[in-house]
Amino acid sequence: AAPAREIKIGDHVLAMWRGAGEDKAEFRECEIIEKRTDGDGKVEAYYVHWSDFNRRCDSWVPIADVDLHTTKDKLREVRDLKRNYDEFTHDHDEHEGMDDAALKEHELVTKIKNVNKIQIGQYLVEVWYYSPLPKSVWRSGDEVIDTLYFCEFTLNFYRTKEELERHQKKGCLRHPPGDEIYRNDKVSVFEVDGSRSKQWCQNLCYLAKMFLDHKTLWYDTDSFFFYVICEFDEQGYHVVGYFSKEKES
Template identity: 30%
Template sequence: MTESTSTPARLQNTSYIVNKNGADQLVNILQRRPDGQVYVHYDGFDKRLDEWIPGTSLKPVNESARKRRRGTPSPTPTESETQPDPLMTEEEFDIKHHKQITAQRNFDKVNFGQWRIKTWYFSPYPLTDSELEDSTGLPGGSASTSKIPGVNRATVRSHGRTSDLLAGGLTRSHLSGEKSTLWVCDRCFKYMAEGAAWEMHIKHCDRRHPPGRKVYQRGAHIIWEVDGAKDKLYCQNLSLFGKLFIDVKTLFFDCDNFLFYILTDADSQRDHVLGFFSKEKISYDDYNLACIIVLPPYQRKGYGMLMIEFSYEVSRRGGKIGTPERPLSDLGLRSYLTYWVATLIRFFRRLLSVLPPDRPTITSSGRLPDLTGVLPPPSEDANSRKKRAKGWDGETPDSNSTFTTPNGLDDTIAAMRTVLTVSNPDGSATSHVVVRSTLAEIALATNLRIEDAAFALNECGLLGSTLEGVVGITREMVEAVAKERNVKRMCLDPAHVMLT
């Protein structure tokens, strides 16, 4: 190979202006190619939007204009800033190198079954033998000793994660076109560097569903629990593929301590993977989720929320109050905030309702209705059955949504309520629900961490009305948040969970 290497990242004067979607965006150049292409990061945006663009589209911007655009004063270098970096711990050293190494994607696209998907982030796929030969033939370096921009040393003495990344095709930065495409089997997640090998493999791959056992099944949608210690190769390949779309997590090739929960959608032939999440078998912090990904072709369809709800159901059945592992990505935080707010809103609706949610009216003959007992199921005619939402394609009808506890309330919620009934001049009566509880009691009733519940309540504005340190929440406020946040019914049906 005679193709030259790319220019190292983070060169001087790397800030430019690019017109994107009709607006000027400040970008930083991370890398250049001999053909004039530049790899840029859009200032203020997630690096999954980083891309190669023609160098001719760049407009220079001087330093003072750049600082005014960011709204930051011109800093004066201090003595501490001009000194060499202080001694770092092994963990700090590893984190710094990890950020520098993974700053650029090593694949542009991935072929996955019928989909060709644009990747978001770096994933440490090992180099193939042919790629090792190509990389060794590049001027100025070999596959094992190529210079990494900003990394002073890259030896076996570096942390294990750095060593894994060094094996992950860092020299692929010189590749373009079809050579920057990864080929992955959508059945077993085996990866290949060439399309011919991929086509040969899929003709003989007979895997119809993920390994492991079913832990949830509702119609065509199934969640499989896979033990990383029993199915190591499958879980390693799954993790490598997921890392293409996850940035804040660091990949370990030792999957023995993790369980993987894989969501699939079945057709007449096999089960198709929609997404997955992983969790540690033993978490001393009671984390119920390590990382989660819904494959890009299946996003914005409720599958991520289904997996989040399932992770909390696993914690609840284990007698624990779980929370996701930190840090959360921007998309992860948005999804979890949606779940926390929806969980609290559904709880407040039940808590602040005199009648069960599915019983807007109650009719009785001869005497007043007994609201302390188990109410009979509501009658349903043929027309109302036709109008019932069916959910996802292939989903079985919902189980009967009658409540097994009095008035649709469990003992925890019932103990928090006081029902005040006041007679009206016309002989009727009006009932009001009054609740006095602490944040800890609300968090316990919803199976949320106190800090997660407080964060969600603050974000949706329900902590804004306080009087002498007491927060007041009315049903009208709850419904306003529900409308603003578009709170929906749960995706998960606990009746279909198959955990023992």
């Protein structure tokens, strides 16, 4: 067997694919983006970009799941056998309009997700991308937030479930803070003014950024209308999607 080698940032290695168990171990090529060490400086895990996939799948991998004996021949073998994932990774260009310099800066700033999962209503959802959360919630250098808790009506978010529960006890509006402009059975659309309901719209953008690699609007909402699609039940109006439009366009 090839000797274990020192792994550096930028190296390409093989690692056990997310969710693969010992009974179905599947190693795939990935690029080392960052490393995490313990108090003694010993590497515990690597943050990797999976070569076949969009950045939404980037993740921390325990060192035990990384092939420290990866060789060029092993990488070549995996590349020869890999399936074509183009329909998954290249279905649209999320970085349209960005030049190379802007794209590199964007990827540097957002290279590591700051939230692993969100809890919103009854749903626990894995986050895809970095979101520029307010410093009151997360600062650069902080530990990754494992679960961020959203109020599904105000879209306020909290680091602990207890904070969310205290917020919910205060009572809140059970629909987006705008005019209902369409209704069909249990589906409604609300028009929300980004200047009149700035905080709500900013929260919506923070949430959306977790699932969009390139999205710059999260603070300047004043010049936009937000059209929010909701499903209604006895608890209120649950946000299921939205789009925004410039007021002067």
